[in-house]
Amino acid sequence: MNVSVGIDLGSTTTKAVLLDEHGELVGRGITNSRSNYAAASAVARDEALTAARFSLIARALARVRGEAGGAARALIPDIEGAFRLELYRDELRYLGVRIERHLDNLTEAHLRAPLRGAAQAVLADMERTAPGLFLAGAQRKSDFFRDLAGAAFTAGSERESVDRQVSFERLVGLFDRAILDVEMRVPTRDFTVLLPEAVEHIRPQSAAHDPVRYALLSAAHEAANERIAEVAFAGTGYGRQTLPFPKEAVRSEILCHGRGAHRVFPGTRTVLDIGGQDTKAIQVDDIGVVTSFQMNDRCAAGCGRYLGYIADELNLGLHELGPLALRAQKIVRVNSTCTVFAGAELRERLALGERREDILAGLHRAILLRAMSLLARSGGVRSEFTFTGGVCKNPMATRLLRALVDEHYDSGLQLNIHPDSIFMGALGAAMYANDDLHAGRPSALRAQ
Amino acid sequence: MSQNQQAHLRVAKEPSQERQKRMIGDHFDRLASVADGTCDEKVVYTFVPGNLTELIGAFGMLPVLPEINALQSGMRQQSAGYIAEAEKSGHSEDVCTYVKCDLGMLKSGNVGPTGTRLPRPDLLLLSYTGCFTFMKWFELLREEYKCPVVMLHVPYQPDGVVTPAMRKYIVDQLETVVIPAMERIAGKKLDRDALSERLARSAQAEDDLVAVWESARHRPSPIDGYFGGVYYIGPIFSAFRGTEDAVAYYCELRAEVEGRIARGEGPTTPDGRLDDQRHRIVVEGPPNWTSFNEFWRMFSREHAVVVSSTYTRVGGLYDHGFRHDPKNPIETLADYCLGCYTNLGLPTRIDYIEQTIRTYEADGFLINSVKSCNSFSAGQLLILRELEKRTGVPGGFIESDLVDPRYFAKANIDNRLQSYFQMLDARRLRHAA
Amino acid sequence: MSAESLVAEARSQVDDVDLGPVHAWKRANPGGLAVGTMPIYVPRPLIEAVGALPVAIFGGGDQVDIIRGDSYFQSYICHIPRSTLELALGGRLDCLDAMIFPSICDVIRNLGGMWRLLFPEKLSVYLDLPQTFDLAVGGRFFAHELHRIASLLEAAGARPLNDEALVAAIRVENVRRAALERVDALRRAEPWRAPASEVYLLARLGGLLPAAEHTRWLEDYLTAAQGRAARPVDNVRVVLVGAFCEQPPLGLLRTLEKAGCDIIEDDLQLGLRTIEGPIDLREGEDPVFSLARSWIERGGATASRYIGDDEKGRALVERVRTLGADGVVFAAASFCDPALLDQPMQEAALARAKIPYTTLKFAENTGQFQVVREQAGAFSDAVKLWGIA
Known part of the structure; x- marks a missing residue:
């Protein structure tokens, strides 16, 4: 199988997406960006290739008819778990x-x-x-x-x-x-060993003939032995200049996010992406081509990083902030989204006797207000409106965004949030890589 | 040799560039000889927008332009230290870095861009044109130099219309305040014939400059109207308007540009000649000086040529017909001051850029919003929206500063510019499909 | 009414971002124009003389969500234009028929240009205050500017300007100025009876009312404040400088007071006080020219006004000495060019005169005062204990 690889090297996480020659998504991987971008992108790619093996297993099992096929397909998550x-x-x-x-x-x-x-x-x-x-x-x-x-x-x-x-x-x-x-460490994996082992683990050999086991093992062997060739690359994201790609293969994250979001939600006209280091407001046309965009200015005020500082200050995990903020009884007015003062703002409010949940709700709102300004700068919010990036996983952020859009634009407006929205940039990059492949000018990885 | 210097050499290959370098060198040598007392010409500090160079010249006085010194300090990587010096002495991080760079330079021995010492001013000619900070700048310099200041208040053009009252206000100031003050300092009466002769030479150079600007209508454009453009405006925006040198320079420059048109050549950039021009861009806002060549490369690498820019109109807007008029010397100075780009109301600026985008058939326009300059920057996001709405041409927006390297976030700016140029490509492909 | 209830009522009107007092005036004066004015100085009698209400606009304070406003301004621009635009784009300034943008700084100047584009149906006027203080030159230009504005207002539906109406408006304005001066005098003499945070609200209310009505408020407050059973407090007496355009949140003023600083003078509502003494009318003189002349001859030193041949900071030093102030608190809005560029020169003048000062920055929506509290507390202690800062 030939695949086009898109890599999104973000400040917090690195994502990789693989598309086959028909443009079908066959695998994706994510890892934390860590201090070493090269390792991060290798690991993300490795994750995506692993996922691609499971796609191949699913494809192989899709051909198995009858009860055994159904039973085998139902076991794919278990194999993956093992x-x-x-x-x-x-x-x-x-x-x-x-x-x-x-x-x-x-x-x-x-x-x-x-x-x-x-x-x-x-x-x-x-x-x-x-x-x-x-x-x-x-x-x-x-x-x-x-x-x-x-x-x-x-x-x-x-x-x-x-x-x-x-x-x-x-x-x-x-x-x-x-x-x-x-x-x-970038792990090396021998799928011809690992995949059958995983099958063994969840479906050990039994005395009787087991058509499910047979189907799983043949699919695992087929998937493990298929050669997956990475034939085209495109990179994007915060650290994309450090990727071992030729210049032509380095794509603007704006274009990639716009295109990726448009692929997942083809009705998309406006995209908001709030990532760790920046916030982007993007307008796309009916085929996903970016028509205008705005990014936050050079300071990271109002970006995901701000929530990171708040989480550190409160000794909480980033994923815990949103649910906690949802428990607010009121939203404390917070006027500064300066990351430098985030801790001070929080401490002073706490000292004034405000509830932690209420302050958190205010901090979330402050970020969303900044995002609304950026959207207004880029040309407003049009339906469908797709919210992507790490912060879109935060339930308080999505709730506030919905409310603000209702208040300032149109309450009938379609707001899309996808659980995998973090992959939009890598997906768009993979689509560009696939374009290059079909145009006969794929970009290869540069030797390091 | 630094990248900057290399690039200077490469850009400075043509005779006009050599001439300009000579002119500037000579001027600073004269200033140095005043500074060391071997020559006793009077020195007037003044600003680029609304500069009265012909008047200063007619008195035989030498102009010093602190903005030019500040931008040169930026190009020579001196500005960060100067700014730090000024901030250490109580100047806010929030305010214009030209001012702080200039004050820092002053406190560090007042050595000018060519490495020679600058003389103290005999007069601070405060031509308050289009920029509030100018007023504070010379109040600050007066504290240092304890020398006379003369104010020329140029009214703002909110409606793009010069009224007789505005003109009269400036003429009255010139006749009753500015010229008498200059006569006192120079120790002689104004020679009005000499002034008119200078004004006639100004008009001649202005004709050639406009021809150079308009050459960018050709494809490929033989000039870069922003990065290259700041070199072209050098003489006419600084000490040389109205001089024989300036006339010769612009005549020579025009001939060179016409030669490039005939040969189908593009302008010289830090990376060589840019003949293959994929994007024709109009730029609003001043350049960044501390990473000037790096910034230029972000364009030329993407095969983007700037066909016109507003920054190159801050010292006078000549492409809409204004020329200095030797027959009405005082009124023409008033009209010149009134018409400088930053003295125009926002709606007029938008009209001007719109017309420029159309005239030069630009594929895009880009706003470089500098932190230092509120005169330029406040309202630029509306300019962006309004121009996109009127022309359908996509706009780009980046932020940096004049001479404070802390505000030139290279990766961030490069990222935006790449996104912008890739967007232009994607849109072009879409239209072709 | 008690001073407290007068202040509370003033505050509710000042805080009303929907401009309730202006709506009330328009209901009472059908057909009358409401004319918004940005800081620092627009001659209010001129507007009142054509039957219009001058409405001083000072942004949105700390209670407005800024979305559209931020979408038009970069992060390095001060806050007042964003909140002002936010109010306008949200329809909250719809009751204003015109806006006047005086030449304070480049940001407010450009905001005027933005106004023309964003609200083409409204009259938007730029007022170029002269920086040449020769009556025959700057005075004449200023008078011409004022006549021009009167004609523009007339074209927008105001009454034509006539001398009698203007003279009458100037006289009413002079009465208000005298009343304000009496309130200021009480604050200087007995700040515990008329604290700055109260006087500020009372003064600022005047920006929303006709001068005559404002005078009644001032008189009532004066009576109530003089009759207060308040005891002197051992605070330091400071002059607050630099907040003449974007206004600090009231919390900042109260924090300063609580930290032991009596603000006996400030430039918060500079427009009402910028001309020293009454506007001086002269027999046989065009009263418009009288307005211009008063400003040229007796306009106070502000950061937006070229100091001419005067020495920078002299006016501040003299003021501190005349008032018997112990020191100066510089409070400039972040990114305020006039205040921040002026400040080093003012500081130098104070240092030469050995007058203590301290410096802080704010935005109209600043929500944290911890640092201010500590800084002002330390300042007032230092001044009290050692007479230095």
């Missing part, structure tokens, strides 16, 4: 190796043994509880190893540090250092 569990365990093992290494390098020798004991206990417990994260129906707060392992390691450290009388900070500090090493 597969991801193995990847997780693999990274966990590497995390353990790196933690050992950092323990060896510890200057205070007397701390080594107690910390090692505690770390090993934490890791063992993580290994034990790992399946729970990936079983069918499991709810994960994130798909990033950093987040999953981080949460588990922190919880384990809280427990072990009390039981074993070691410093919690020192214990978590080990993780903080080791995770950087883990993230620098």
Whole structure:
């Protein structure tokens, strides 16, 4: 299978999308951008290629008729869960190796043994509880190893540090250092081994002939052995200049976001994208070509990063802010969205006795007001209106946006929010790569 | 050699550029000889918009233009230090960086752009034209120099109409306040014939300059009307309007440009000649000086040529027919001041840009909104919308500053410009399909 | 009425972004024009003389969501034009038939141009205040500007300007000025009876009312404030400088007061006080020229006015000494060119005169006063304890 690859190297996350030659989406991957953009884009691509293998399994199983076919198809999520569990365990093992290494390098020798004991206990417990994260129906707060392992390691450290009388900070500090090493590693995967293994795991051999198992195994073999060739590339996003692409393959994120959003919602005329570092208001025509755009000015006021600072200030996860803000009884008026003063603003309001939820609602509103201004600058809001970027996953943000659009534009206006909207930029980039492929001038990856 | 200097050399290959360099060098040498006392000519500091160079020249006085010094400091990477110096002494981060750069330069020994020392002013000729900050700037300089200031208040043109009362107000100021003050300082009466002779030479150079501007109607355009344009306006916006040198310079420049038209050549950019011009752009707003060539490259790399710009009209709007009139020397100075670009009301500015976009058949227009200059910047987002509405030509918007490198966010600006030019391409493809 | 209830009523009118007092005036004066005026100075009697109501516009304060306003202004431009535009685009200034934009700075000047484009059905006038203070030159130009404005208002439906009406309006204006001066005098002498935050609201209310009506408010407040059972407080006496256009939130003034600073003079409502003493009418002189002459000859030193041959900061130093003030608080709106460019020169003059000062910045919608509280507290303590800052 030949695929066109689109990569969106964002400030917070890096996304990759693969399209086959017919323009069908076959895989996508996401990872946190970390400090190393090259590693991030390799990991995202690897994730997308993995996803593509599962697309191939689904395609193969789509050809299997009868009951066995249906039953086999229903098991795809389980296979994926089992597969991801193995990847997780693999990274966990590497995390353990790196933690050992950092323990060896510890200057205070007397701390080594107690910390090692505690770390090993934490890791063992993580290994034990790992399946729970990936079983069918499991709810994960994130798909990033950093987040999953981080949460588990922190919880384990809280427990072990009390039981074993070691410093919690020192214990978590080990993780903080080791995770950087883990993230620098781009895993190599042998799908011809891993995929059948995953099938074995959820459908072990039985005495009787098992047509479902047979179908799954043949699909896994077919998918694992199919050659996936990345034949065209396009890159976009905040860090796109650092991608190993030729200049022609580097696309403006504005064009990519507009096009991606338009593909997912073909009625789209206005796109709002609130990402970590910038906010974009984009107008597109009936075929997804950008007709005008505006971005926030050079400071990051009113962008996702602002919420990040607030979350840090409150010691909360970014994903917890929105749900908390939804519990507001009133919206406190906040007039500054300056990231530098975000913490001060929050502390002063708290000191004045305002409720945390009410302040949070005000902070969310302040961001959305900035976004509304940017939209007005770019030419207003037209139906359909598609909201993308990391912040669109925040339920308070979407609720406020809906209210503001109703108030200032038209309440009949169609507002689109897609759970995968974070991939819009990479999707648009992959579409441009596919255009180039069909025009006979695909861009290849530059050797690094 | 820095990239900047290399680019200067490459741009300075043509004879007119060499001539300009010589003219500027000579002028600063004269100023230096005043500074070191070997020469006793009187020195007048004044501003580019509404400059009365012919009048200053008719008195045999030498002009110094602090804005030009500030922008040169920016190009020579000196401005960051100068600005820091001024901010250290209590100037707000919020205000115009030309002013702070100039004050910082003053406090750092007053060495001008060619490396020679600048003399103290004998007079601050405050031509208050189109920019509020000018007034504060010379109040600040007066604190430093304790020298006479003379105010020429040029009324603003909110409706794009020069009324007899406006003209009379300026003429009255010139006759009763400005000229007498200059006569006192120069120690002699104004020679009105000499003034008229200078004005006649101004008009001659202005004719050639306009021909150079209008050459951009050709495809490929033989000039870059913004990055290249700031070099073309050098002599006429600074110390040389009304001089023989300026006449010779513009005559030579015009011939060079006509040669390029005949040969089908584009202008020289920091990356070589730009013959293959994919985008014809009109630019509103001053350039950034600290990353001037880098900024220029962001255009030329995308094969974008600027066919016209408003910044190159701040020292006089000549392409709508105005010429200095030697027969009415005082009135013509009044009309000149009134007509400078930043002295025009927003609706007039929009009309002007609209007409420019049409005249030069531009594919797009771009606004470089500089933090320092509210005279330019306040209202530019409305200009953007209004022009898009009237012309259907897509506009782009970027933000930077004149000489404060902290406000030139390279990646951010490059990102926007690339997005903008790619959008023009995508729209063109769409129209072709 | 008590001083407190007068102040509360003034505040509700000042805070009314829907311009209730203007609607009330228009109901009472059918056909009369309401003319918005931006800071600093527009001669109000001229507008009243043609049967119109001058309405001072000071932006939207801290209670307006800014969406459309922000869409027209970059982040490095002050706040008042955004909130003013927000109010106008939201229809809240629809009751104004005309707007006058005096030459304060380039931002307000350009806002005037934007107004023409955004509200073509409304009269939009730029008033170029002269910067040449020779009566025969600058005075004549200014008088011409004022005649021009009167004709434009007439074309928009106002009464034609006549000398008697203008003379009468100037006299009424002079009565108001005298009343305001009496309130100011009480504030200077006994700031605990007439604190700056109250006087500010009372003065600002005047921007929404005809002069005669404003005079009654001032008289009532004066009577009530003089009769107050208030005790002197040991505060430092400061002059507040730099907030002549965009207005600080009331919370900022109150924070300064609570931090121990009695603001005995300020330039918040500069337009009403910019001419020293009454507007001086002369027999046989065109009263329009009298308006121009008063401004030329007795206009106060403001950051938007060229100082001519005067020494920069001299006026401020003299004022501090005359008033017996202990120091100066510079409070400029962020990105306010006139105030911020002026400030270093004013500071230098104060330093030469050994007058303590402190400096802060605000926006009309600033919501945090923690820093102001600490800074002003430290300033007032320093001045009180050691007589220095």
